[in-house]
Amino acid sequence: LFVGSALVNMYAECNLLADARHCFNRLSFQDIPLWNALVAGYVACGDSQEALKMYELMHTAGASSNEVTFVCILKACGSVGVSEKGQAAHTELTQRGFTYNLYLGNALLDMYAKCGSLSEAWEVFVSLEVRDVISWNTIIKGYGANHNGIVAVQVFEDMQKHRVQPDAITFTCLLTACSRSSLVIKGQELFKSMSEEFGIEPSIHHYNCIIDLHARSGRIHEAQKFLQTMPCSPS
RNA sequence: AUGAGCGCUUUGCCA
16 A cells, blocks of 8 residues: 555656556555545646545545645645635534644645635634744735735734744745835845845845846836846846 | 654745
């Protein structure tokens, strides 16, 4: 079964879902991680609808599910962007008595953020007993993606008060937030601070964010200048 | 002997 599961997982990772499914069907019995591998495979290759169908199929096949299943399902719901499905999953996992570990809590948070349900996302965020850098990044990104850059920056300040060290991803989330809310000065400030205050060297991701920041607010020349002077080759 | 790990899982630009 372990080998079979590894195979399903390998096929799924390589976007060979048909092979994964064939392998899955040939196994004498299917346990939860095996189902999960298949569901995760569909999510990974962007076929969230099929992932959700697989979840239905788990029910009809009489299989149970665990926390990992819900992490996958929540991710699929976030990709689809319709909060009803996600809410249903949320209700179900609460009824099942699952407590939020970081994976589950962060996945739930991200699902609501991706669906634009920021008040629900925030509720989940504050209800987490333990938060890691991913939790903070996810809520910052959530506000940023929904044109609430000012709140995103406030949450970042809050993060520092909680003595959580930001990472490279924190800054892509922040810079995107500034970009989408036209916070050009703040974005440049943050970009400067990442290496000077936080010791994080900007990568191509961050340079791209800055170019987007300028371009989106109509500063084409600034964007061009930045593009030409940045120390790595454009992607 | 006890506990843990060994198969599945969460955050990154533009579009």
